[in-house]
Every structure is written in C-alpha cells, then in structure tokens.
Amino acid sequence: MGPLAGKVALVTGGSRGIGAAIALHLARDGADVALTYLRAEHRAERVVREIAALGRRGLAIAADSADPEAVTSAVDHTATKLGRLDILVNNAGVFPYGSIEETTVQDLDHTLAVHVRGVYLTIKAAVPHMGEGGRVISIGSCFVERVPYPGVSLYAMSKSALGGLTRGLARDLGGRGITVNVVHPGSTDTEMNPADGETAETELGFIALGRYAEPAEIAATVSHLAGPGGRYITGTSISVDGGFAA
Template sequence: MTELAGKVAFVTGGSRGIGAAVAARLARDGADVAITYRAAADRAQAVVAEVEALGRRGLAIAADSADPTAITTAVRQTVDELGRLDILVNNAGIFPYGPIEQVGLAELDHALAVHVRGVFLASQAAIPHLGPGGRIISIGSCFAERVPYAGVSLYAMTKSALLGLTRGLARDLGPRGITATVVHPGSTDTEMNPADGEGADHERTFIALGQYAAAADVAATVSHLAGPGGRYITGTAIAVDGGFAA
C-alpha cells in the first residue's frame, strides 16, 4: 500500500513494542519515518533498517520524552532531515504500578512528564509543520476507560489526560484540516506486557476475545487514522482492546 506516500511520520518511543510496529506499518504504507528512543540505540537502528528495507527513509533520534528540550529538538531534527512533518504519533510510555499510597513525588512527576507533558510539547512543536491533512495520534490505554483492578491509578490518570488534550486539539486544529485522535490499546503482547508473562492469564479474563493483541493490530488502526480513512475522525478515542472495556 502507498496511501501515505510522500508523508513523513514522527513516532516517539519507536524502538520496540507498539512504537516499532507503528513505524514499520507507516513505512509499509508509504511514509518516511523518524523514531525516538531513550537508550536502546541498536534496536532503534534495527527499526530504521526495516523502514529503509521498505524503500523509505528512516531516522532514529535519541530523545527521552520526559526531557522537554529533547523532545522538541527531535521534532525539529525530523523536519530538518526529512524535509517535512505530516503525522505525529505520541507513543512513548512507561508503566508505573503499585499501591497509590506508595507513589512518591518523583514517580508521579516522571509519569506526568512522559505521558502528558511530553505529548503536549511534541504536539505543540509539531503543529507549525503540519498542513491540511496533518495527523496527531496519541497512544493511550484501555485503563483510561476501565480500571478492573488495583495498582494502576497513576497510569490510568496520565493516560486519561490524553483524551482531554485530544479533544482540545481537535477544536484548535480542525479549522486547519488537522485531526487529533487517541488509540487505546488493551493487553498487547510486548516486552512491557508479554502474553506469556506473570499475570497474563488473569488479564485475559477481562478481555472479551480472550487473547492479547499483537502490536501490529494497534499499528493497523494507527495507520488507518493516519491515512485517507482517518480524514473525518477527530477529537475521539478508538479502542483496540479486544473488548476489555465492553
């Protein structure tokens, strides 16, 4: 497919998991892709190699989404090196877990920095470069819609904030032909939450389909939103959760 031919995408946290799958899918659909990574340079370069093997341009940028200067500089570097920016995918994330009474200020601030401030700043930096047809797609979580067990209050709170931001962006940017959406993945087979990991069988009991998603399932929805099929979808969230929130 070449629905995204001539487009440039910027994917935060693109060296593994959902981010890597998104980068590969967008490249397969025709886009040049820049990704950020925090530490795994070798894995980021492997993603770039996959993008380039598909005949697209790839770029890996070391940038921690918790660092406001790093994330805005990465957006600018993408435009400088790839010539434009059409699609922003705010994917970088962490998974704080534990009783709320044990959450310290540093952990709270870090989760907010990655999931909320980093997304806001990346979007803010990208907006001047997005023209009509531009896309801002943020990766949320099924926990933003349903929290069936304890220990994820901080994570759920920070991911829930993305919908408020997205609704605001839709209003701010709609007159310019730019859309903003959230994708809420459910349990997805990644290193962060492997389908054969401890607690995975318990998580399956909450999923209507009874199985984990593949990262490619989430990437397919992101690519749809990024392409022509997403031109009239904005200010909303789409769940890719196997019925977790049903």
C-alpha cells in the same frame, strides 16, 4: 506507492513493541519515518534498517520524552532531515505500578512528564510544521475506560489526560485541516507485557476475545487514522482492546 506516499511521520518511543510496529506499518504504507528512543539505540537502528528495506527513509533520534528540550529538538530534527512532518504518533510511555502509598513524588512527576507534558510539548512543536491533512495520534490505554484491578491509578490518571487534550486540540486545529485522535490499546503481546507473562492469565479473564493483541493490530488502526480513511475522524478515542472495556 501506498496511501502515505510522500508523507513524513514521527513516532515517539518507536524502538520496540507497539511503537516499532507503528513505525513499520507507516513505512509499508509509504511514509518516511523518524522514531525516538531513550536507551535502546541498537533496537532503534534495527527498526530504521527495516524501514530502509521497505524502500523508505528512516531516522532514529535519541530523545527522553520527559525532557522538554529533547522532544522539541526531535520534532525539529525530523522536519529538517526528512523535509517535512505530516504525522505525529505520541507513543512513548512508562508503566508505574503500585498503590498510592507506594507512589513517590518522583514517580508522579516523571509519569506526568512523559505522558502529559511530553505529549503536549511534542504536539506544540509539531503543529507549525503541519499543513492541511496533518495527523496527530496519541497512544492511550484501555485503563482509561476500565480499571479492574489495583496498582495502576497513576498510570490510568496520566493516560486519561489524553482524552481531554485530544478533544480540545481537535477544536483548536480543525480549521487548519489537522486531525487529532487517541488510540487506547488493550493488553498487547510485547516485551513489556508478554502474552505468557506472570499477569497474562488475569488479564485474559477481562478480554472478551480471550487473547492478547498483536502490536500490528494496534498499528493498523493508527495507520488508518494517519491515512485517507482518517480524513473525517477527529477528537475521538478509539479502543483496540479486544473487548476489555465491554
């Protein structure tokens, strides 16, 4: 049956990369999984088909994490269609790159809307659906602990906000048996940051293990936090970065 049998999860930004790997790992562990996507409907539907092939229910929801109404609606739609909500994984993200001089107000507002406001509002909508054993897991970044090269200040700042939110919500929700944690991935072999991409050689120089992560390795930590092994883990940040911040 799997450790997550009978559970329902929502993974934002679950159509590809780390998000898709998380959605599939949760399904393998027995959960029914909803996922949101912005534009890649065909990819989202492919993940849903893979979830169904594992014998679980899957649901793809078009939702822009920068849109407050869309994220709230996605949560409520998940709970309505799949009957409940036990696990929320805040994975949707953007990657602004450039110096502070190059950064526009629109860049700033959009990044914070997705990484901070969107996460906060998604959790706010999800918590009323959760009971004892609920799990909130956000996907941060290795740049929270170390920023070894220029151009990622806005990204690092926005992901750093998740640490404070995680610690605060762990206190707010602990009495209800809901855990809240953040996972900080390092360089991961995805379409957005391929292991053979232009920046790969530079990034490998900072990684103690000397290789990129596979998306499944990030997903394994998320699934552990979502399952029975995560019952007593809350308010913490876990790095899965191959020693990037060592």
